[in-house]
Amino acid sequence: MIHDTPNPCRSEARLAIPFEALDALLRHEAEEHDLTLRPGPDGGIWAEVEGGTLGLRHDGGLAVLSVRAPDPDWLHAICESVDEHLAHHAPGTPAPVWTGPRPAGHLPPNFSLARVARIERLTADFLRVRLEGRDLARLDRDMIHFRFALPRADGQPTVWPRLNAAGRTEWPDRLHRPAYTISGIDADAGWLETDVFVHPGGRVCGFLDAARPGAQVGLTGPGGGGIPRGEALAIGGDETAYPALARIIAAQAPTARIAAHLFGARPDYPFPTHPGLAITHRPHAEAEVAAEIAAAPPVDQYWFATEKARLKPLKRAILDTLAVPKARAHLAAYWNAAEPSDD
Numbered sequence: 001m002i003h004d005t006p007n008p009c010r011s012e013a014r015l016a017i018p019f020e021a022l023d024a025l026l027r028h029e030a031e032e033h034d035l036t037l038r039p040g041p042d043g044g045i046w047a048e049v050e051g052g053t054l055g056l057r058h059d060g061g062l063a064v065l066s067v068r069a070p071d072p073d074w075l076h077a078i079c080e081s082v083d084e085h086l087a088h089h090a091p092g093t094p095a096p097v098w099t100g101p102r103p104a105g106h107l108p109p110n111f112s113l114a115r116v117a118r119i120e121r122l123t124a125d126f127l128r129v130r131l132e133g134r135d136l137a138r139l140d141r142d143m144i145h146f147r148f149a150l151p152r153a154d155g156q157p158t159v160w161p162r163l164n165a166a167g168r169t170e171w172p173d174r175l176h177r178p179a180y181t182i183s184g185i186d187a188d189a190g191w192l193e194t195d196v197f198v199h200p201g202g203r204v205c206g207f208l209d210a211a212r213p214g215a216q217v218g219l220t221g222p223g224g225g226g227i228p229r230g231e232a233l234a235i236g237g238d239e240t241a242y243p244a245l246a247r248i249i250a251a252q253a254p255t256a257r258i259a260a261h262l263f264g265a266r267p268d269y270p271f272p273t274h275p276g277l278a279i280t281h282r283p284h285a286e287a288e289v290a291a292e293i294a295a296a297p298p299v300d301q302y303w304f305a306t307e308k309a310r311l312k313p314l315k316r317a318i319l320d321t322l323a324v325p326k327a328r329a330h331l332a333a334y335w336n337a338a339e340p341s342d343d
């Protein structure tokens, strides 16, 4: 049963919210995000969430939330995500006070500092950036994404995030935190690599342009979805998704059949080879590919990531026309032509 899974890190919070209200909220979120729900031993429920489990049980009419995760960084990330959901769906209720050792003043468990060790031209469109740091083991998993926390751009010393007395992350400086993909990692040797698509006006590109070897940067994560696996996959994306597509291709069994659609202006990335891989390159052809997918036999897994507006036809084809459950479809907006990322 789910509450017997080996998740040694635990935290609980008692909430001044009726059990029924939270029960309804958890069921609604489970429906929305295709989370598996299971009954708990005490009339409560458990949900499988990204990185662990989230339980809800009665305590004298009130609700107790409990989070379990394999390690402290995931525990922290799930508690923070619950805090954000509650602040959104039940505004005005006091923020949960989670049990457990989360010492004030320390770096959050899902954050670490790294230094730029090397920036090299990978292809005409991509830079490969090697970052060195300690505490990278949390990023060496099937979860393949992290967020940069870029230092202040005005030359003033950056104040990195800290845990406050309630165990929550505080960001004294509002730092830009765009998501990227880990293209290679050796946590024991203390490095990870990420491949940056060079585009005009990008703050990451600006930071790398100016960065000297040894420049400090923050890393949060992991997060943002893992690697789908199946015997037949339809995957694709624009340049921002090429590093993730490469990781997905590299992780498939040799018997898998992978139809990979590249929507970038150029197919300018070192994709791995695979016996079942068929790559097609059609710039900005998301709508065309969506129509083809809607008319084709279903596959085990759909994974697409591209610009927000261009993702829409793929969402309609896969989620609406084919009614593929979200557990078999990862469809993500990796950037937004209408506006820069807000962090």
Ligand SMILES: Cc1cc2nc3c(=O)[nH]c(=O)nc-3n(C[C@H](O)[C@H](O)[C@H](O)COP(=O)(O)OP(=O)(O)OC[C@H]3O[C@@H](n4cnc5c(N)ncnc54)[C@H](O)[C@@H]3O)c2cc1C
Pocket (backbone or CB within 6 Å): 145, 176, 178, 179, 180, 181, 182, 194, 195, 196, 197, 198, 199, 200, 201, 202, 203, 204, 205, 224, 239, 240, 241, 243, 244, 332, 333, 334, 335, 336, 337, 338, 339, 340, 341
């Ligand atoms: C889970 C996830 C993983 C990602 N992995 C990678 C990765 O491995 N490599 C990678 O290069 N990107 C990746 N991205 C995309 C990346 O986060 C965005 O491109 C982000 O906007 C880059 O931040 P920035 O600071 O460079 O740009 P910002 O300073 O936020 O934006 C500056 C301007 O650039 C525009 N812009 C942003 N992206 C592009 C683009 N691709 N083409 C043209 N204009 C653009 C914005 O609309 C804005 O006008 C990923 C995104 C997600 C959600």
